[in-house]
Amino acid sequence: MRLSRAFLPTLKETPAEAQIVSHRLMLRAGLVRQTSAGIYAWLPLGWRVLQNVARIVREEQDRAGAHEVLMPTIQSAELWRQSGRYDGYGKEMLRIIDRHDREMLYGPTNEEMITDIFKTYAKSYRDLPRNLYHIQWKFRDEVRPRFGVMRGREFLMKDAYSFDLTAEGAQHSYRQMFFAYLRTFQRLGLKAVPMRADTGPIGGNLSHEFIVLAETGESGVFYDSRFEASDWASTVTDYDDVAGLKQAFDDVTSVYAATDEMHDAAAFDALAPESRREGRGIEVGHIFYFGTKYSAAMGLEVPGPDGRKVAPEMGSYGIGVSRLVGALIEANHDDAGIIWPDAVAPYRAAILNLKQGDAACDAMCDQLHAALGDDSIYDDRSERAGVKFADADLMGFPWQAIIGPRGAAAGKVELKRRATGERDELTVEEALVRIRT
């Protein structure tokens, strides 16, 4: 993409309303624009990142055996009356009256709807277990939306819902999602720590939240240093191995980790001093096992192997997909701007032409741009070098291929790694190999 034809607007000034660094950088780098309080339009750069995050979330849900659907944003109040949550949900629910005076709402979550859908099709215990998920916009009418996409009103969530015949089966489904989440956050380039959590209004008796470590995070966290080195992607290889998954789950959850609300000072102090870590973090996922709370309330039951009707055991599993974009920036930035992890970067490389119109510079840039294609952004504007450097740093592309007249004459690209600031003089071919690795 040529920057001169793109829609990648940056702001020179830091918008006054932005209190945290991810919000400031998302506005300055042109990732999003607020359209109403707590509601954002995603501009091309932000939209590419959001899609990359969603793709990784989706791939790991699929790998763990979940099936993707898409439920609508607008729901009937009637469904929420069946579960008993309609009246209690309060003002965070955006309530709507349609032209026929029917009570509707913009879904803040989908336990009721998925239970109702599953009820239509589940005919027997042979239709269990199943785990259905979708990645859809939700609305929670926060009284004070703030921190940009970290606490918006309209936000993108991945929510999965599992249905099992037995409590043991449901706990296996829970553990599948537990490891799918660890793999997801690791692939996104984040350090995420699972912590035992309260179940809150969803109900149930087993719950974990996943906290991304970031110095600027909202919550204080205490954890064992073993979480810093963990490689979850290779821990679990077979999601159908019930005993193996339980063992891996027991191993991970026996390692100390807690937010300040749930902190157990005595247990933490029992760790070796060199293992104790205190830091800050951002909640990006939350999983729940809540038994038959919704299946019983909504009349979902199927004949079991002995013919007797059974209400399936359920769990629900959420990831804040749009929130993750903010969390990624909180965890990956410096004073100059964003530093995207490779896996989610909107473009892998920026090609900076320091002398637009110079034949050798233009030719070398065209060659790089043609080779990298859609994975690169070519800054072909008639701007000073300093402007191009600053914008590339701000927008955070992992690689910057810098082409000036002196280098171009010598057949050399200066390749800069955004994360480390390392620079190397390379041939075009060498630079392409480095960028593509």
Next chain:
Amino acid sequence: MRLSRAFLPTLKETPAEAQIVSHRLMLRAGLVRQTSAGIYAWLPLGWRVLQNVARIVREEQDRAGAHEVLMPTIQSAELWRQSGRYDGYGKEMLRIIDRHDREMLYGPTNEEMITDIFKTYAKSYRDLPRNLYHIQWKFRDEVRPRFGVMRGREFLMKDAYSFDLTAEGAQHSYRQMFFAYLRTFQRLGLKAVPMRADTGPIGGNLSHEFIVLAETGESGVFYDSRFEASDWASTVTDYDDVAGLKQAFDDVTSVYAATDEMHDAAAFDALAPESRREGRGIEVGHIFYFGTKYSAAMGLEVPGPDGRKVAPEMGSYGIGVSRLVGALIEANHDDAGIIWPDAVAPYRAAILNLKQGDAACDAMCDQLHAALGDDSIYDDRSERAGVKFADADLMGFPWQAIIGPRGAAAGKVELKRRATGERDELTVEEALVRIRT
């Protein structure tokens, strides 16, 4: 995907509420489930098709130079007051009051919002032309939603908005979208005819709608037989060629085509009798050039080359993405079910094991399934052959690889093409080549 673990529920009975064939087949084949009047959840099979359609729409928008963004579903009423459309839009607009008593609405279209966003960033004529699009859920509170996803209330639309310095530029942008649409529908396996249209409440003076030919379509259409043979994908190769694009546009629009509302009997009768075609069709796209209607009303203007402020010339361009899934079925079905065009099929092939548990059958099915991977659905249920045949026909996969004990013993697969009913006895390797071609 193994069918025994999938969530692909089919219905034996045709639901009484479905009046048209696409709605009946979408419910029976388990593509969607209605959750409220005119509001649908997309089940895995339908969701895969919807994503395939959206991907092709996206690729052709990108190819034509449009930039993807994502605007939110909920908009502020204030924006619509600026354009003057808020009060006039009537009851089709879903109006919402939030917890702070602010008037909001669920966007039925985005002219106002995109104009407001573009206004924030466009600093001069050098920021023109630009074309921004998104693929987002819309809501129109139809008084009588019907025909399934063909006339739902919550529906997925691709809407693009172009900004140009001059009327000539805007007409070039219009022609870019015109040909992007023809390419899109052709890639989807549809015959689409562009027809001059009224501009309606969007305003403006140049508009075309795109009608997909289908015997069960909602509108009568009259057209020149030249539309049956046209190959738009090769007509336009360079979207930046202003003169070439104008010539191609003039060529296509000089060929007779009209819905019954706009039909000109005299012009039609002037065609050679063997060129006259009467049929039925479904509107799947609509494009508008409306000049400065929104830019002027919303205060969008940029300094031109001479320093004088200019309100950009605009157009908007819509494709009914969820509606297209219905239109695809209207145009591609028989008494047994859906016949997906290859480009949008949810799975390219179904593998039908006629004797689950037979070692030779199981081995051959496993071999095919491993080779085809995510592009195939393996019917490994313990069901009669007749049930498997009927479900595969109903769900409409382009290929059926049928494995029975006699064939498996001889090393042969029976490969059936859903569209033609042709069957061939092939080795596994031959079948794989055929399916992948």
